[in-house]
Structure formats: structure tokens, C-alpha cells
Amino acid sequence: MQEEAYHIPVLLAECLEALQIDPAGTYVDCTFGGGGHSRAILDKLGPDGRLVAFDQDADAAQNLPDDPRVLFVPHNFRHLQRFLRLHKINSVNGVLADLGVSSHQFDEAERGFSIRFDADLDMRMDARSERTAAQLLQTYSEQQLHKLFEQYGEVTNARTLAKTIVTLRATMPMQTIQQFKAAIQGVxxxxxxxxxxxxxxxxRIEVNDEMGALKQLLEQLPEVLVQGGRAAIITFHSLEDRLVKQFFKQGSFEPEEDHPFENKKQVSLLKVITKKPIVPTMEEQKRNSRSRSAKLRVAERI
Incomplete structure (x- = not known):
């Protein structure tokens, strides 16, 4: 499958510059997808360099290059350290994560990610996981639905939407995209x-526990990066960006508390390289409309 058809890599040149690639280093691409970022990293690696590519989506494996320097891990990046250790890798020189849904996932109708098609409401990035979006709509309480639409979608009438779903789901089917759209049409x-x-x-965020996975990835970065090693994370919405910004800056997700008599300030083992996030040029945005909301933040292990 052609990488361009599968997924156009976002902020490619900026990522390569941010990672400051050592030709003999070991790098991790947490979201292999179409392999665009990975191929560009491999081009800069020498014969002793190594690339570890993670992707929980089985479809991504068909994009793997025939290259002995590549180790493919068909799992979620939340298990980063576990699989590095399994393959006797104690530390790496750089970690890249492009948190966007691949164009391939959006364009494959049966995956249920896109409002453009009719298909089962699936939305699982990893087909091995149990819970689909349709199951979530059937089983979550009104309060749970309200919270997830408000937090993860910033839906203006999240409470009304949740109430509508819970009221109608007993009598109206919500197994497919069209059925769900018809059920909530009035709100x-x-x-x-x-x-x-x-x-x-x-x-989608809830089905795939994207926030939980991102938090786990960030927490592992100080442990897996060598001193001077860099992490480059591309986010596509404010929730993700906020988590990355906060963790890079203070090494935790807890809000900083001002205690006049205590000095318990969390010390981050990461140094922020990007005071402001790097965003795509106008030229890239025109070439790839899905890059518009992308933000790249970079940190270095101290």
C-alpha cells in the first residue's frame, strides 16, 4: 500500500530536526501508521542505527519496509518500556508520537471512524480490544456520556445529548453510524x-482510552530516554496538547499548588525545547488539510 494513500506524515521536516538524529542511535516511532515518519528516520540512520515501530492497528504492518534495522511491535505505545525491555533495549535516543488518527482509518468505511460513511459504530484502533463505540452508547450511564462528550468532544449541549441517547437507546437502534445520526438528529x-x-x-477517544495511553507514554519518557535524548509529540486537539505541555514542563499531571510554607515543587527530568508548539506551514496545511490542527512539542532528557 502506498504511504501517501495511507497517511501523509505531518510536520515531517520539523520532527526530524527536533529529534537531532544520531546515525548510530535507537529511535522509537510510537505510531507507525503509513510509515512516513519511520522511513524518514531510517534515511538518517546508519547501518548500526535502529528503529522500533509501535502500532496497535494490524493494518499498519503491511507498510513495514524490508529493513533489518526495524523492529515492529504490534501493540499500543502505552506498553513502550515493557516491549523495549523484552527486546533488551534499556534506553533510546529519541521517541516520536503522531497522535492523529491515520487517514487510512478515517477512509476505511468499515472501521466506523468517519461520519461520511455508514458502517457499524466500531472505532477500535486495535481490533483485539473488546469495546466498540456502539457498546459504549448502550452501556454508559447518562452521567458518563455527559462527561465524555463534554470533556473529549467539547460538545456544547453534552448533557442534552447524553439524556437523548439514554432515553432513545431502548427503542431506537444505535448499532450503525446512520442509525446513531438519525437517533440524535433532533439535538x-x-x-x-x-x-x-x-x-x-x-x-473514539473513550473507546481507545487515548488519554490514558498518552499519560502512560509520557510518564515513561524520562526512564527510556538517554541523557540528551529527545521526545517529539504531535497532538491534534487541546486536551492532548495540554497534557503534553504540562508533563514536559513539570513532570506530572497534577496542577502545581502554591503552599506558602512548603516547597514540594515537582522537578521535571525533561527540558522543554519548544516554548510554543510548532505548527504546520500554510503550504503544508494546503497540501494536507488534516494537518491544520497539528501541534508539535519537543522535550529533552536532562
């Missing part, structure tokens, strides 16, 4: 496409 606000995109984003 859609503003631009329908934008509204549904926010709703679908919230469901």
Missing part, C-alpha cells in the same frame, strides 16, 4: 458536520 446544534465530528471524536 444536533450549529454546523451538523462539525457537531458530529466532535461527538465522534469523543467516542
Amino acid at each position: 444536533v446544534k450549529g454546523n451538523p458536520n462539525k457537531y458530529l465530528a466532535q461527538v465522534f471524536q469523543a467516542l
